[in-house]
Amino acid sequence: MIVVMKRGVSEQAIQRIAQRVEQLGLKAHIIYGTERTVIAAVGDKRNHERETLESFEEVEKVVPILAPYKVASKETKPEPTIIKVLDLVLGGGNVGVIAGPCSVESEQQILESAHKVKAAGAKGLRGGAFKPRTSPYAFQGMKEEGLKLLAAAREATGLAIVTEVMTPHHVELVAKYADILQIGARNMQNYHLLQAVGEIRKPVLLKRGPSATMEEFLLAAEYILDQGNQEVILCERGIRTFETHTRFTLPLATVPYLRERTHLPIVVDPSHGTGIASLVAPMCAASVAAGADGLIVEVHPDPQKAVSDGAQSLTPDAFVFAMEQSRKVAHALGMTM
Structure with missing residues (x-):
């Protein structure tokens, strides 16, 4: 249910209604909108609970949430969520760009990548310190040393750091260094991990699983939101x-x-979505044309020497071209990039 508060009610009144929601055995999520505040009351719906909440003077109305995903639903919050991390802005007519190598390989590689993607207009730096790989013998990442190098790159460039967390017991460690925690496609339905990042008050970039339906994708986001973390970014990265x-x-x-x-x-990953570097620039532009709030692109100083995903990684020059093309589309649609 959505408890719609009357305009101008006090914070004390909002907290009182939220407390009453909890007393009824429901979970209360307070969502402050531009015009009014609503409280998403999540749990089993029973008519007497609705009637009880509607009886309060501060409450304008109580309406059911029809979607199976409650807090993620536009029924709960009609206004778009805008996420700001350092200079990276996603949503509200802003197309934020996150770029960098698939894996952190060395200090020189990640610093060079950071400087070059920033010069091209990116506001976020991606780079894997922990790498989930299909083969147990493939490069698994530099782990905490990689996180430290990412933090050094942020210090040098001011770019927001986006990196993947793979297990619940790594969440606090990764959050110590990263600005945005990424949940990879393989972990989209790792519910313990989703709940763990939901307890951390840092934005989470959630990638769609390669075989996930839209409802499964949004319900995965709901796991994070349900823990109180309201800053979730959805990422379409291609399906099988x-x-x-x-x-x-x-x-x-x-x-x-x-x-x-x-x-x-909503962010789009055209690098994983195509796996072919020559297709990335046109799919970046197409993603912006479709209305994406951001892009996450793999860029490597020398893709032929990349330890992972070299075939889909852009050179810095190719990334400049992709940004130029996408920026034209964004400006034509009245968006900032």
Whole structure:
């Protein structure tokens, strides 16, 4: 249920209603909107609870949430959520760009990457310190040393750091260094991990699983939101289909579909979505045209020497071109990039 508070009610009144929601055996999520405040009351719905809440003078109305995902639903919060981390802004007409190598490989590599993607217009730096790999013999990342190098790159450039966390017991460690915690596609339905990042008050970039439906994707986001972390970024990174001409199939209809159903910002990953460097720039522009709030792109100083995902990584010059093309589309649509 959504408890819609009357305009101008005091914070004390809001907290009193939220406490009453909890006393009824429901979980209260207070959402402060631009015009009014609502309280999402999540749990089993029973008519007497609705009637009880509607009896308070400060409450304008109580309405059911029809979507299975409650806090993520646009029914709960019609206004788009805007996430700001340092100079990176996602949502509200801003197209934020996160770029960098798949893996942190060395101090020189990550610092060079950071400086070059910033010069091209990126506001966030991606780079894996912990790397989930299909083969147990593949490079698994530099771990905490990689996190320290990412922090050094932020110190040198001011870019917001986005990096993946793989297990619940790594959450506090990664949060110590990162500005945005990434949940990879393989972990989209790792519910213990989702709950763990939900308890950390840092933004979370949630990647869609390669076989996940939209409802499963949004319910995964709901796990994070349900723990009280309201800063969730949805990332479309391609799904597995029968096609073999690209690494995955990148369904950009995801973007406007999600826009109709959730207030959360939506980012597209055309690097994983195609797996082919030459396709990344046009898919960046197409993602912006579809209404994406951001892009996350793999960029490496020398992709041929990358220890992972070199085939889909852009050179710094190719990234400059991709940014130029995407910026033209963004400006044509009245968005800032």
